[in-house]
Amino acid sequence: MSNIETLIKTLVEKHGKTRNSLMPVLQGIVKEEHFLSEEAMIAVAKELDLSAADVYGTASFYTFLDTVPRGKNIIRICKTISCHMKGKDEIIEALEDVLKIKVGETTHDKKFTLLTANCLGWCHKGPVMLVNDEVFPEINQQKAVEIIEGIAKASK
Amino acid sequence: MENKILKKVDYIFQESSINEIIDVVSKTLTKSPDDIILDIIDSGLKGRGGAGFPTGLKWKFTKNEDNPVKYVICNADEGEPGTFKDREILDTVAIKVLGGMTICGYSIGAKEGYIYLRGEYNFLLPKLNKIVDDFNKQLKSKGIDFNIFLKSGSGAYICGEESALFESMEGKRGEPRNKPPYPAVSGYNSKPTVINNVETLVYVTMICKMGVERFKELGTKDSRGSKVFSVSGDTPTPGIYELELGMPLADFIEDFGDGDTKAVQVGGASGHCVPRKHLKETIIGFEGIPTGGSMMIFNSTRSMYNVLHDYLEFFNEESCGQCTPCRVGCQQLLKGIESVKKGDRKPQYLDELKKLANTMKVAAKCGLGQSVANPFNSIVDNFREEIIY
Ligand SMILES: Cc1cc2nc3c(=O)[nH]c(=O)nc-3n(C[C@H](O)[C@H](O)[C@H](O)COP(=O)(O)O)c2cc1C
Numbered sequence: 280m281s282n283i284e285t286l287i288k289t290l291v292e293k294h295g296k297t298r299n300s301l302m303p304v305l306q307g308i309v310k311e312e313h314f315l316s317e318e319a320m321i322a323v324a325k326e327l328d329l330s331a332a333d334v335y336g337t338a339s340f341y342t343f344l345d346t347v348p349r350g351k352n353i354i355r356i357c358k359t360i361s362c363h364m365k366g367k368d369e370i371i372e373a374l375e376d377v378l379k380i381k382v383g384e385t386t387h388d389k390k391f392t393l394l395t396a397n398c399l400g401w402c403h404k405g406p407v408m409l410v411n412d413e414v415f416p417e418i419n420q421q422k423a424v425e426i427i428e429g430i431a432k433a434s435k
Numbered sequence: 436m437e438n439k440i441l442k443k444v445d446y447i448f449q450e451s452s453i454n455e456i457i458d459v460v461s462k463t464l465t466k467s468p469d470d471i472i473l474d475i476i477d478s479g480l481k482g483r484g485g486a487g488f489p490t491g492l493k494w495k496f497t498k499n500e501d502n503p504v505k506y507v508i509c510n511a512d513e514g515e516p517g518t519f520k521d522r523e524i525l526d527t528v529a530i531k532v533l534g535g536m537t538i539c540g541y542s543i544g545a546k547e548g549y550i551y552l553r554g555e556y557n558f559l560l561p562k563l564n565k566i567v568d569d570f571n572k573q574l575k576s577k578g579i580d581f582n583i584f585l586k587s588g589s590g591a592y593i594c595g596e597e598s599a600l601f602e603s604m605e606g607k608r609g610e611p612r613n614k615p616p617y618p619a620v621s622g623y624n625s626k627p628t629v630i631n632n633v634e635t636l637v638y639v640t641m642i643c644k645m646g647v648e649r650f651k652e653l654g655t656k657d658s659r660g661s662k663v664f665s666v667s668g669d670t671p672t673p674g675i676y677e678l679e680l681g682m683p684l685a686d687f688i689e690d691f692g693d694g695d696t697k698a699v700q701v702g703g704a705s706g707h708c709v710p711r712k713h714l715k716e717t718i719i720g721f722e723g724i725p726t727g728g729s730m731m732i733f734n735s736t737r738s739m740y741n742v743l744h745d746y747l748e749f750f751n752e753e754s755c756g757q758c759t760p761c762r763v764g765c766q767q768l769l770k771g772i773e774s775v776k777k778g779d780r781k782p783q784y785l786d787e788l789k790k791l792a793n794t795m796k797v798a799a800k801c802g803l804g805q806s807v808a809n810p811f812n813s814i815v816d817n818f819r820e821e822i823i824y
């Protein structure tokens with residue numbers, strides 16, 4: 280059995296072999312693999328007795344269930360109005376600069392993917408970014424760069 | 436109507452220990468389900484998720500359904516731009532939410548409760564998992580047959596719409612269902628379900644703790660109780676505030692504005708934009724503009740074109756795409772204001788776009804598409820020049 284099949288078996292055992300477990304199972308895969316590969320979706324379909332198209336249908340609906348390869352760390356910068364007014368554009372510029380990628384892209388070493396997100400729920404403390412599950416409110420260009428450099432060092 | 440000056444109160448975020456809340460729950464559960472529901476109806480509590488449906492009635496309809504399996508769901512998908520109070524509630528006083536869910540479960544005859552937490556708030560999970568575990572154990576030791584579980588979303592605003600939330604919990608695309616049937620009849624797993632906002636459930640615990648009469652002293656006749664507001668934008672004091680309902684917006688801006696307020700967006704992207712000249716006569720509450728609590732303040736340096744553009748981009752991306760009026764409507768409204776701005780279209784085109792927004796109000800399948808006309812019309816009507824030039 281491949282690694283991914285083992286992971287899926289464990290997740291299905293934990294959450295139960297029903298359709299209602301599809302979201303937690305897909306979320307569990309993304310947590311480990313950072314995206315849902317075709318292989319993973321087919322294996323989930325088999326395990327939960329669904330059609331692969333059904334699994335892809337659900338996966339492709341959700342922003343956080345990526346079906347294209349992503350970096351180990353996913354950076355999401357809030358782009359909604361309050362953060363916009365607080366200068367999210369400058370944050371994006373600074374990170375594009377230091378990571379040498381554009382929004383939507385992944386670095387060559389597969390460490391970082393840079394994305395924007397709709398309202399992250401921190402409008403009183405913008406601009407804000409999410410790195411994986413962790414929140415960084417009230418950032419500025421310098422802080423944002425330092426945070427990312429810190430994560431890059433830690434994951435060497 | 437009684438006019439009040441702005442009243443800051445402090446109930447929601449008052450700390451409570453798990454034992455205190457378990458006590459409130461145990462004491463409440465000595466009453467019959469019908470009596471509790473009557474209390475909640477009598478309190479005048481209305482849902483804090485935006486729509487403002489009377490909470491007690493919702494419970495009563497669900498209780499009246501004859502089904503051995505029912506559910507309580509706490510809607511913690513908070514995604515409306517400008518809203519962040521549910522996060523703070525779950526971060527600081529989650530235990531009160533669990534209390535409200537248990538009281539609801541007993542009242543309607545449900546044995547399971549779920550919290551659907553938006554994926555963006557996953558950082559709360561370790562903490563919430565522990566609180567929920569402890570709470571479930573306490574309930575068990577008291578012989579109360581109710582269990583609470585946590586579910587995560589995955590970054591889709593539309594899953595805050597109740598029927599889309601059920602679909603998501605059932606492992607499907609978060610596409611809203613046709614209504615009726617309403618959740619009281621057919622919700623999660625097609626069983627009778629009560630779905631309430633995080634804040635609503637805290638008020639349930641509060642009402643059971645302080646008593647109906649004390650709760651009714653807060654707010655106005657049409658808007659009982661207090662409300663948690665999420666204040667952001669051009670204000671020296673952004674943050675989360677608990678205020679009594681029924682206040683004129685002018686009083687609010689007196690306190691929170693920066694002296695140069697041009698407009699306030701009440702109720703998030705899907706809410707209404709109120710220009711300065713209407714602040715005095717606008718009442719915040721169910722008798723005026725109801726709100727999920729989002730207050731975004733804009734001063735004279737802001738372009739209302741950019742504000743509207745941001746909102747339309749948001750709806751465009753978050754529309755589930757299931758029905759044509761909304762999928763195509765959102766797209767065309769966005770393209771439309773862009774082309775008027777560029778001069779490719781005459782200013783009168785804005786009136787065509789308003790007709791489209793009004794069509795969406797009646798033809799779209801769910802609240803997302805239906806409410807795009809709120810920001811669109813209120814911004815275009817009040818700031819037409821800014822959209823054109
Ligand atoms: C597009 C859309 C998004 C919504 N998002 C939320 C949300 O994030 N949280 C919430 O409590 N209600 C949300 N609602 C309202 C819910 O459908 C539902 O009315 C509410 O959870 C009921 O709880 P209440 O009666 O306690 O307010 C949303 C509605 C729509 C149409």
Ligand code: SF4
Binds near residue numbers: 593757801805
């Ligand atoms: S109104 Fe929009 S979000 Fe609602 S069902 Fe239709 S397409 Fe989906």
